[in-house]
Amino acid sequence: xxxxxxxxxxxxxxxxxxxxxxxxxxxxxxxxxxxxxxxxxxxxxxxxxxxxxxxxxxxxxxxxxxxxxxxxxxxxxxxxxxxxxxxxxxxxxxxxxxxxxxxxxxxxxxxxxxxxxxxxxxxxxxxxxxxxxxxxxxxxxxxxxxxxxxxxxxxxxxxxxxxxxxxxxxxxxxxxxxxxxxxxxxxxxxxxxxxxxxxxxxxxxxxxxxxxxxxxxxxxxxxxxxxxxxxxxxxxxxxxxxxxxxxxxxxxxxxxxxxxxxxxxxxxxxxxxxxxxxxxxxxxxxx
Amino acid sequence: xxxxxxxxxxxxxxxxxxxxxxxxxxxxxxxxxxxxxxxxxxxxxxxxxxxxxxxxxxxxxxxxxxxxxxxxxxxxxxxxxxxxxxxxxxxxxxxxxxxxxxxxxxxxxxxxxxxxxxxxxxxxxxxxxxxxxxxxxxxxxxxxxxxxxxxxxxxxxxxxxxxxxxxxxxxxxxxxxxxxxxxxxxxxxxxxxxxxxxxxxxxxxxxxxxxxxxxxxxxxxxxxxxxxxxxxxxxxxxxxxxxxxxxxxxxxxxxxxxxxxxxxxxxxxxxxxxxxxxxxxx
Numbered sequence: 001x002x003x004x005x006x007x008x009x010x011x012x013x014x015x016x017x018x019x020x021x022x023x024x025x026x027x028x029x030x031x032x033x034x035x036x037x038x039x040x041x042x043x044x045x046x047x048x049x050x051x052x053x054x055x056x057x058x059x060x061x062x063x064x065x066x067x068x069x070x071x072x073x074x075x076x077x078x079x080x081x082x083x084x085x086x087x088x089x090x091x092x093x094x095x096x097x098x099x100x101x102x103x104x105x106x107x108x109x110x111x112x113x114x115x116x117x118x119x120x121x122x123x124x125x126x127x128x129x130x131x132x133x134x135x136x137x138x139x140x141x142x143x144x145x146x147x148x149x150x151x152x153x154x155x156x157x158x159x160x161x162x163x164x165x166x167x168x169x170x171x172x173x174x175x176x177x178x179x180x181x182x183x184x185x186x187x188x189x190x191x192x193x194x195x196x197x198x199x200x201x202x203x204x205x206x207x208x209x210x211x212x213x214x215x216x217x218x219x220x221x222x223x224x225x226x227x228x229x230x231x232x233x234x235x236x237x238x239x240x241x242x243x244x245x246x247x248x249x250x251x252x253x254x255x256x257x258x259x260x261x262x263x264x265x266x267x268x269x270x271x272x273x274x275x276x277x278x279x280x281x282x283x284x285x286x287x
Numbered sequence: 288x289x290x291x292x293x294x295x296x297x298x299x300x301x302x303x304x305x306x307x308x309x310x311x312x313x314x315x316x317x318x319x320x321x322x323x324x325x326x327x328x329x330x331x332x333x334x335x336x337x338x339x340x341x342x343x344x345x346x347x348x349x350x351x352x353x354x355x356x357x358x359x360x361x362x363x364x365x366x367x368x369x370x371x372x373x374x375x376x377x378x379x380x381x382x383x384x385x386x387x388x389x390x391x392x393x394x395x396x397x398x399x400x401x402x403x404x405x406x407x408x409x410x411x412x413x414x415x416x417x418x419x420x421x422x423x424x425x426x427x428x429x430x431x432x433x434x435x436x437x438x439x440x441x442x443x444x445x446x447x448x449x450x451x452x453x454x455x456x457x458x459x460x461x462x463x464x465x466x467x468x469x470x471x472x473x474x475x476x477x478x479x480x481x482x483x484x485x486x487x488x489x490x491x492x493x494x495x496x497x498x499x500x501x502x503x504x505x506x507x508x509x510x511x512x513x514x515x516x517x518x519x520x521x522x523x524x525x526x527x528x529x530x531x532x533x534x535x536x537x538x539x540x541x542x543x544x545x546x547x548x549x550x551x552x553x554x555x556x557x558x559x560x561x562x563x564x565x566x567x568x569x
Binding site: 032034081084085088089090091092093094095096098099100102103105106107110223226227230234261262263265266267268269270272273276277280281282 | 318364367368369370371372374375376378379380382383385386387389390391493494497500501504533534536537539540541543544547548551
């Protein structure tokens, strides 16, 4: 039974990773930016979620507010931090992004204090019993369901709508897409909006499951997020999802069986290094 | 006087560490986001050996060797993965290092190792040793940069594939750069351990790796004197900006961000610009 329980925990964690890192992959796929500051937006999402829920009592409203606000912030980050640096060598943007992320952590700490905030009245806290007396939190079911819904609607949008087509065309060849009348800048803003809105939902859900938001909650997704998108083959959406779930499950078992030798983060990066040495461009990267 | 000696020793160790990374990233164009792991390897090697009462003059080269050996493997890895993939792999090595050290009682676990014995000479003597080693490596770096090897490095940083078409064995040079850059970090680590007398896993985390990379980049990638200058400045900056206390990290990251945003070539490029402007106006 322990195996199954660990597996479900792994899937829940993996779904959260998926929501966090899908945005990173979207950004990397379009602009080749390693967007560390993404994790700052994730934390922002968590804070907005808790603050709005505590103010209004409505979790749904909090989720939507977080998505929209963080989405707009994401576009701002692109506009003011990345756009002027696109022509520079990639490590310039990477360092700028890391600096931005550290600054955002500090701002959260200064504004909201170092100890974090909790839900006054945590929503969705019930538990359901599934086969064999095993219990699973309602929140966890919602996380899995919500990520599935988000990801499939994203897949549908990118496949069947005009905007989606324009987006895919720009990813595969920006110049040709532009020649066909696609507005490159609109695609980029849309990309950052979607990416940031997705990570905001991840922030809200992580805050929900831990019943805590704190300034440093972004540190794990920031670096581990990079590990995941690299594992998946940078910019590859399907690969990122596989890598997210894989890492969730491996970590879940790993902390039980390898916890004495490695801590949780080290397991993630150990897996990353092993996979990269075998497949230097990630699980689904091009050869 | 004690305060000044401590300050100068810290500065000198940081310069040595930054120059080590500059050798890899600045000269050979191989990004490393986990350089603190090598600083840590050196520090732990020296600390553990000193605990077994082995004299400092033996532990110092031993630290260089262990860090260099680890660097050799990262060099091998750099042949498999490139660019962004290499950045993340080296970052992974950094996390792996901290993760392993933290969980092992052998390395002192979460508490780290304290009470590392003094290297056997006065604080001033130790400072002189640090400065001597730093100067030695600075001159070595400049000599390499001017030699044919420096040109090969430059060419690899520019375009690996073209360099190998020219008939140059890129792999050898990359591994050499990694081994040199990481052994120097190991030496810096040994000095660090004996300077502070205390080391713990948190002293060698990701933030350290980023700050040393920041030193190299804010100075100006590849320029020995500019990197030394910015390392000296940034290493004592936390002490100089004590007055902003609670906002220290915010100030630091703000500086780093504005530097990248407005002058990505670092201080070296600002100086260059000023020079050309002067020439134009005169």
